[in-house]
Amino acid sequence: MAIRGGAPRHAYTWITAHAPWSAWAWRNTTFTAAAIPAALPVLLGLTATVTAPGPGRLPPLLVLLLGPLLTRLQRSRFRTLLGLDVPRAEREGGRFSPLAAARWLRSEAAWRQYGYHLLVSPLAAVAGALVVLAWAFGAAATCVYGWIWILPTDTRTPAWSTDCDAVTVGGVLLLLLAPWLAALIARLDSVAAASLLGPNRARELERRVEDLAESRAGVLDAADLERRRIERDLHDGAQQRLVALAMNLGIARATLTDLPAEAKAVIDEAHRGAKEAIEELNNLVRGLHPAVLEDRGLDAALSGIAARAPFPVELTVDIAQRPGATVEAVAYFVVSETLANVAKHARAAHCRVHAERVPAAGGPAHGEALLRITVTDDGVGGADPARGTGLVGLRKRVGSVDGTIMIESPLGGPTVITVELPCGL
Amino acid sequence: MRAVIAEDSVLLRIGLVKVLEMAGFEVVAETSDAEGLLAAVEAHRPELALVDVRMPPGFTDEGVRAALMIRQESPGTAVLLLSQYVEERYAADLLATQTRAGVGYLLKQRVADVEEFIDALRRVASGGTALDPQVVAQLLLRRGGGPDPLARLTPREREVLALMAEGRSNAGIAAELVVSESAVAKHINSIFAKLDLPQADGDHRRVLAVLRFLDGTP
Numbered sequence: 001m002a003i004r005g006g007a008p009r010h011a012y013t014w015i016t017a018h019a020p021w022s023a024w025a026w027r028n029t030t031f032t033a034a035a036i037p038a039a040l041p042v043l044l045g046l047t048a049t050v051t052a053p054g055p056g057r058l059p060p061l062l063v064l065l066l067g068p069l070l071t072r073l074q075r076s077r078f079r080t081l082l083g084l085d086v087p088r089a090e091r092e093g094g095r096f097s098p099l100a101a102a103r104w105l106r107s108e109a110a111w112r113q114y115g116y117h118l119l120v121s122p123l124a125a126v127a128g129a130l131v132v133l134a135w136a137f138g139a140a141a142t143c144v145y146g147w148i149w150i151l152p153t154d155t156r157t158p159a160w161s162t163d164c165d166a167v168t169v170g171g172v173l174l175l176l177l178a179p180w181l182a183a184l185i186a187r188l189d190s191v192a193a194a195s196l197l198g199p200n201r202a203r204e205l206e207r208r209v210e211d212l213a214e215s216r217a218g219v220l221d222a223a224d225l226e227r228r229r230i231e232r233d234l235h236d237g238a239q240q241r242l243v244a245l246a247m248n249l250g251i252a253r254a255t256l257t258d259l260p261a262e263a264k265a266v267i268d269e270a271h272r273g274a275k276e277a278i279e280e281l282n283n284l285v286r287g288l289h290p291a292v293l294e295d296r297g298l299d300a301a302l303s304g305i306a307a308r309a310p311f312p313v314e315l316t317v318d319i320a321q322r323p324g325a326t327v328e329a330v331a332y333f334v335v336s337e338t339l340a341n342v343a344k345h346a347r348a349a350h351c352r353v354h355a356e357r358v359p360a361a362g363g364p365a366h367g368e369a370l371l372r373i374t375v376t377d378d379g380v381g382g383a384d385p386a387r388g389t390g391l392v393g394l395r396k397r398v399g400s401v402d403g404t405i406m407i408e409s410p411l412g413g414p415t416v417i418t419v420e421l422p423c424g425l
Numbered sequence: 426m427r428a429v430i431a432e433d434s435v436l437l438r439i440g441l442v443k444v445l446e447m448a449g450f451e452v453v454a455e456t457s458d459a460e461g462l463l464a465a466v467e468a469h470r471p472e473l474a475l476v477d478v479r480m481p482p483g484f485t486d487e488g489v490r491a492a493l494m495i496r497q498e499s500p501g502t503a504v505l506l507l508s509q510y511v512e513e514r515y516a517a518d519l520l521a522t523q524t525r526a527g528v529g530y531l532l533k534q535r536v537a538d539v540e541e542f543i544d545a546l547r548r549v550a551s552g553g554t555a556l557d558p559q560v561v562a563q564l565l566l567r568r569g570g571g572p573d574p575l576a577r578l579t580p581r582e583r584e585v586l587a588l589m590a591e592g593r594s595n596a597g598i599a600a601e602l603v604v605s606e607s608a609v610a611k612h613i614n615s616i617f618a619k620l621d622l623p624q625a626d627g628d629h630r631r632v633l634a635v636l637r638f639l640d641g642t643p
Contacts, residue, residue, distance in 0.1 A: 303512070
């Protein structure tokens with residue numbers, strides 16, 4: 001319903017669509033004329049207040065009480081006559097109670113609606129009256145030749161015929177113009193109604209953003225929960241069975257010493273296979289969501305990855321208060337993925353991982369603390385986020401919790417990756 | 426020697442009983458949770474308790490907490506913890522409770538290598554130490570702040586230190602690194618000198634000293 005004027009092409013289609021002989025002409029006319037009765041209570045109230053001050057406090061009060069009813073009336077006018085649905089403002093109507101009424105009167109939506117009834121509605125009524133008059137005068141003037149004979153002959157001046165020509169032309173023009181006038185008024189009225197009777201768009205967007213943020217957090221949490229469930233299932237199911245199998249094969253290998261060489265080789269092979277499967281499963285589980293992260297937090301979990309790295313890692317973790325589980329999972333993923341990248345590409349001899357909780361960059365107004373993770377390596381540098389799939393995955397995972405990632409990697413090194421995650425999620 | 430087992434997976438428990446019997450232990454009690462374990466230790470006063478870290482009802486670190494209680498209340502019982510993942514702080518907690526009895530902390534999958542696992546069982550039961558290489562790797566992880574005493578060690582000395590921290594004897598280290606036992610002894614003396622540790626007798630105490638030093642506590 002927003003007005004989109006400006007483009008000449010648009011204006012042209014609008015003019016042709018609202019031509020006097022179109023159905024729209026009649027709809028708009030009825031609609032604008034209907035503004036008159038709708039505005040009557042307000043007009044009467046205003047007139048009463050102006051002409052009879054003093055005890056005349058009743059009319060404004062009446063308007064105040066009639067507000068919701070008038071809103072409903074106007075909305076119905078738009079819907080039935082124009083086919084336009086003005087969306088309802090938030091939390092309107094419902095069960096009547098003095099408290100609800102007081103809350104309603106204090107709300108910003110209520111005052112926008114009164115603004116419409118007191119300001120726009122009278123203007124629309126006046127405009128509606130103008131349209132009606134335009135039709136009436138136009139019709140009257142167009143058939144001036146038809147009824148001029150009724151007038152007494154002595155009132156006709158010698159110039160009557162030219163006068164009557166002008167009046168006829170004027171009437172036709174007025175008839176042609178009236179629908180467009182009605183369309184213009186209807187347009188203005190509907191724009192005003194949308195912004196005053198409908199919900200506040202900015203407020204609505206804000207609420208939508210809030211809803212979206214909430215649902216995204218829900219999705220992230222659900223994914224995280226799912227990872228934890230899979231990890232637990234693997235741990236308590238497949239992994240235990242594999243360990244038991246490998247152990248039994250180990251027992252067989254240790255006790256059945258007098259077997260033929262081929263049988264021994266088969267047992268050896270099976271034993272090695274089982275151990276490799278355990279190792280693979282461990283790596284898989286680690287990437288999912290390690291149990292140690294859940295039980296003991298980031299410090300413990302990061303020690304694990306740092307210790308497994310194929311180069312010396314210096315680790316400092318300075319987090320007094322644990323961040324949310326989802327953020328911890330992302331932080332763990334960041335360090336794990338970054339160290340894997342360093343091992344694969346950087347040819348580094350040494351790496352430093354630092355995790356700390358810092359106040360938000362936006363100051364206390366922003367509120368939330370940040371979890372900052374810095375990974376520095378002394379490798380060859382040249383890490384390009386545009387190419388490495390690892391870095392792209394990292395960026396996506398960090399972005400999923402509104403985190404930021406900064407990669408400084410000049411050719412020849414050193415590479416510094418800084419990730420900041422909001423702790424609140 | 427008598428042993429108790431606390432492990433909630435039945436499959437694993439059956440296997441562990443077999444391995445303990447192979448190693449010459451008599452399994453006097455099997456339980457599946459921490460409470461049962463404490464009761465069994467109280468009742469039998471075994472030489473060794475083999476404990477899974479993750480047990481019902483919480484499935485977090487019940488085993489570690491039970492192990493700490495055993496070391497406090499039954500100092501004659503050695504404890505070997507089995508864990509899905511390693512966490513050096515568990516090891517540090519356990520080692521901090523200094524008793525004559527041995528202590529061990531191994532990844533669960535190490536039981537697959539039966540001979541080595543039996544070695545570790547015997548070592549722990551006789552008052553020694555068995556730490557998983559992954560635990561040692563975490564302990565050797567350089568933490569920020571303060572000068573790094575490990576920086577003074579040669580790579581060979583680091584290897585020796587790591588094996589020492591796992592609880593291996595000089596002979597074990599010599600075999601692992603394919604050097605002579607006297608060479609290992611020389612490395613160890615050099616490590617103690619570089620780390621300013623007075624030399625102590627007995628495997629367990631030297632590991633303790635090394636670990637304490639690595640952990641940063643005096």
